[in-house]
Amino acid sequence: MVRKPGSWLGMKKPTGIVISSRIRLARNIEGVAFPGWAGEQERVQLLTRLKGCFTSLASMPNTLVLEMAELAETDRDVLRERHLISQELAERGPGSALAISSDEQIAIMVNEEDHLRLQAIAPGMQLRDIWDKINAVDSEIEDLFGYAFSPQLGYLTACPSNVGTGLRASVMMHLAGLRLTNEVEPVINGLEKIGLTVRGLWGEGTEAYGNMFQVSNQQTLGHSEAQIIDAFIDLVTEVTEHEKNARARLAESQRVNLIDWVARAYGLLKNARIMSSQEKADLLSALRLGIEMGYVGGVDIADINQIMLMGKTGHLQKSTGRVLGPEERDTLRARLTRNKLQNAKLLE
Amino acid sequence: MNCAICKKNEATVSLKHSVDGEQKDLNVCVACADKHGLRSQLPLPVLTDFLFGVSAQADVPEADGQKVCTTCHMHLRDLQKSNLLGCPDCYDTFNDDVSLLLESLQPSSQHFGKVPVRQRAAQIEHFEARLKSEAASEHFEQAAAIRDRLRALRHEIQESDVRT
């Protein structure tokens, strides 16, 4: 397992196994009922109190506040597809909002399950950096409003499973190698046994399509933020090593099959006229692996991430400015993908 | 049927639990069952008690025999329905119920993380009291953890005093 062929180490391309990092802090204002129990009037009042502060935070410049009740459904879909808001927030009405920095790296949900869900998001493995960022935003807000806090239980949250630090760290991981070697399941089981949550980004459990998994910590009380993040990074690093090893083993012992898998995905993505979002996710997983292993050129990982996003329903409808039926979506998705991959080439 | 805990996955594990002599089912997914030790270890009643609202201790009853939060008027039965508390004060009102749940979910019942600046004094006071009681009951590991955090907290205060 630990054997690493030189070919892998010699690769200059970033591994991209960790696609993105995220940290969220659950916070509540003292003396105010939690959003799920508060009345609409209370929620609206709280948003009015909070709104002004978001645009004056030094640690979060150029902030835009978007109220859910005022947003069109398509816009809420776009925010959800970018993982800036949850489904739960998208469904909420007056009093719920998103405050978002212009670079989309800091996003604060107001009146979701908690009064505030402060989130920092970044591409790749950047958990420590985004912790510093969101910690700074948190400290600024803490200065302006009294947080609900107890010396015993820490930050008090609507759900007891978030109490303490209120911190949830998560990464999105692309585990195509482990899927091909049939090792995804044991790895996920192992992670769940030691208290992490793993879920398919799309689909359920290990049936996740596109081989994308979201891994996050579960325990929030009893350790410091730094301890939680360090332990989490250690585990993610371990999974990344497993994935690298799986890829290296595949490249060595099943090279032709691996290239065939990538080349078939390449052929379909470049030529298909109709494509469902699930098929696209699975094919892009193969193409992504092909780029990272040096089998495909003329296109980079940033392009793949963009294709992934723009093929989603909300983004498609936003780009055309109207509601699309399932068939229209599948044709448009296929066309956008073909265009984006115009310069892609098989190198093997 | 969706899992009673995460409300997302399909519930495939059915746990029998007796409430006041009446059999009730708790349907959860495999992931949640494992996560909360519902299949392996024994503290099964802890979570089912929380979900079904049966607490080991007799609680301070309200007029209708239910605990209620005086701040937000949430009843214990509301809490059992949603698994969400009504307001920050509910943590005092439903302390016993929440503690049981936390024991099954979290490695410790003491917060060791960030402390808001305006809560620092209260946190130090709390840690000092806990340090005494932990030392008295010879919980040396816990006492050491508290002592470390206390030291770090005092250091933070010194630093911010220097800055301002």
Ligand SMILES: [Zn+2]
């Ligand atoms: Zn579940």
Ligand SMILES: [Zn+2]
């Ligand atoms: Zn309450």
